Amino acid sequence: MKISVVGTGYVGLVTGVALSHIGHVVTCIDIDEAKVERMRKGISPIFEPGLDELMIKNIAEGRLFFTTNHRDGFAQADVIYIAVGTPENEDGSANLTFIDQVARDIAENISKDIIVVTKSTVPVGTNYYIRDIIEKQLKVDLQVDIVSNPEFLREGSSVHDTFHGDRIVIGADSDDAAKVIEEINTPFGVPVYRTDVRSAEMIKYASNAFLATKISFINEISNICEKVGADIESVSQGMGLDKRIGSLFLKAGIGYGGSCFPKDTKALTQIAANHDHNFELLKSVIEVNKHQQSMLVHKALERFGTLRGKNIAVLGLAFKPNTDDMREAASIVIIRQLIDLGATVKAFDPIAINNAKKHLPDNVEMTNNIEKALKDSDCAIIVTEWKEIKELNLEQYARLMKTPVIFDGRNCYELERVKEYDMEYYSIGRRPIVTIKQLESV
Numbered sequence: 001m002k003i004s005v006v007g008t009g010y011v012g013l014v015t016g017v018a019l020s021h022i023g024h025v026v027t028c029i030d031i032d033e034a035k036v037e038r039m040r041k042g043i044s045p046i047f048e049p050g051l052d053e054l055m056i057k058n059i060a061e062g063r064l065f066f067t068t069n070h071r072d073g074f075a076q077a078d079v080i081y082i083a084v085g086t087p088e089n090e091d092g093s094a095n096l097t098f099i100d101q102v103a104r105d106i107a108e109n110i111s112k113d114i115i116v117v118t119k120s121t122v123p124v125g126t127n128y129y130i131r132d133i134i135e136k137q138l139k140v141d142l143q144v145d146i147v148s149n150p151e152f153l154r155e156g157s158s159v160h161d162t163f164h165g166d167r168i169v170i171g172a173d174s175d176d177a178a179k180v181i182e183e184i185n186t187p188f189g190v191p192v193y194r195t196d197v198r199s200a201e202m203i204k205y206a207s208n209a210f211l212a213t214k215i216s217f218i219n220e221i222s223n224i225c226e227k228v229g230a231d232i233e234s235v236s237q238g239m240g241l242d243k244r245i246g247s248l249f250l251k252a253g254i255g256y257g258g259s260c261f262p263k264d265t266k267a268l269t270q271i272a273a274n275h276d277h278n279f280e281l282l283k284s285v286i287e288v289n290k291h292q293q294s295m296l297v298h299k300a301l302e303r304f305g306t307l308r309g310k311n312i313a314v315l316g317l318a319f320k321p322n323t324d325d326m327r328e329a330a331s332i333v334i335i336r337q338l339i340d341l342g343a344t345v346k347a348f349d350p351i352a353i354n355n356a357k358k359h360l361p362d363n364v365e366m367t368n369n370i371e372k373a374l375k376d377s378d379c380a381i382i383v384t385e386w387k388e389i390k391e392l393n394l395e396q397y398a399r400l401m402k403t404p405v406i407f408d409g410r411n412c413y414e415l416e417r418v419k420e421y422d423m424e425y426y427s428i429g430r431r432p433i434v435t436i437k438q439l440e441s442v
């Protein structure tokens, strides 16, 4: 099948590369010329494990192309995938400017019947809106079918997720169009779930909202655990053994970030509000997440009294490990608060520094060397559970830091292990460990 993918971000590029890998001829279109130039050479503009290798292979085998020209990109296409961004408006609703533009680009540049597949996360009804724009703008009589095919990949494991997903959701009115999309995806061997267009659009928001709810729920439980002396790791494990609950997404921490949960939860409350429904539960999930992000700063304040003049090592900047994505990362909130409180921040991240520079104040020193970040610091705040942090020899904290006081927002270390080292260790939903008596007065 000949396929065009519009938008080469995390979703579009991975989708385009994966579709070419299973044998389709794919042209990826993006308006960003510099990005397209790099991709033509087989260089991925995003950090995603396994992606460069697949790009290089499929370009070499003549199945994967890149262009900035919509007319060229659509010329051969039987199917067009839309994968442009749907960021949030100031009121939290989804901004459909890019979607709108792509619909117009399609209408202006196609010359044969087409199936338009929307991968972007869009409010319920948007696929019909896309079809309306295309049909209104078309200058020739062509058939346009729409299919909602929301994406569930996670950043950092997106290539793996595409080949090993739990389901592919296909929402369509036209049986024929749905069958074409099902056939395109057959080589992935992932189960297909067929439904109507609006339900497919809703499945995406409901899934993200549910996962975000699970996270805020377990974070609230962790806060209570600290007060009653229970251990959140045991509690999560014990809960997760119940198949009705499931063990995944019960990891307490400093809240969810990233390009999806924050914006999609807000967008769903807006979708509900537009239909006179007050989605109170989801609003609380969002509020809990906001508080959770500040949790470690509160703990540090409680511990030190003031953070003015303190040198603080922030370990991990990306919103999760194995990605360079800084969108809505908890590190941004935490670092801003630390600076407002008068602290000096030295931050470590192995991958995300370039992106982090766009989000953080200039006076934040950044390094991809964890030892440099820790050197002479008064305390360390662990924000992202990078391998480099989890595998750090715990001796290093006492060796490098002025005072080895650690606030771990991702429960990276077993408490029994921490006890063997000189440190003062505060984590999430677990009892504090203080092994150095003299630190209590610092």
Ligand SMILES: NC(=O)c1ccc[n+]([C@@H]2O[C@H](COP(=O)([O-])OP(=O)(O)OC[C@H]3O[C@@H](n4cnc5c(N)ncnc54)[C@H](O)[C@@H]3O)[C@@H](O)[C@H]2O)c1
Binding pocket: 006, 007, 008, 009, 010, 011, 012, 029, 030, 031, 032, 083, 084, 085, 086, 098, 101, 102, 105, 119, 120, 121, 122, 151, 152, 153, 154, 155, 259, 260
């Ligand atoms: N990032 C994820 O993990 C993820 C997962 C599932 C779903 N989604 C959804 O997928 C969509 C895309 O997300 P993303 O993170 O890949 O976005 P992104 O911002 O990383 O990439 C979007 C790309 O689209 C390009 N673009 C914009 N307008 C264009 C146009 N008219 N023609 C061609 N290219 C154009 C931009 O230059 C950019 O490269 C969003 O709706 C998002 O909610 C994202």
Ligand SMILES: O=c1ccn([C@@H]2O[C@H](COP(=O)(O)OP(=O)(O)O[C@H]3O[C@H](CO)[C@@H](O)[C@H](O)[C@H]3O)[C@@H](O)[C@H]2O)c(=O)[nH]1
Binding pocket: 121, 151, 152, 153, 154, 155, 156, 208, 211, 215, 248, 249, 250, 251, 252, 253, 254, 255, 256, 257, 258, 259, 260, 261, 264, 319, 320
């Ligand atoms: O038990 C958990 C699981 C995740 N998180 C946090 O939640 C955020 C999101 O993590 P994750 O879901 O792994 O990453 P994303 O790449 O944002 O993927 C989510 O958002 C995508 C965009 O819509 C969807 O496609 C995916 O299915 C959905 O998991 C991160 O800050 C994680 O640290 C936790 O705090 N505890």
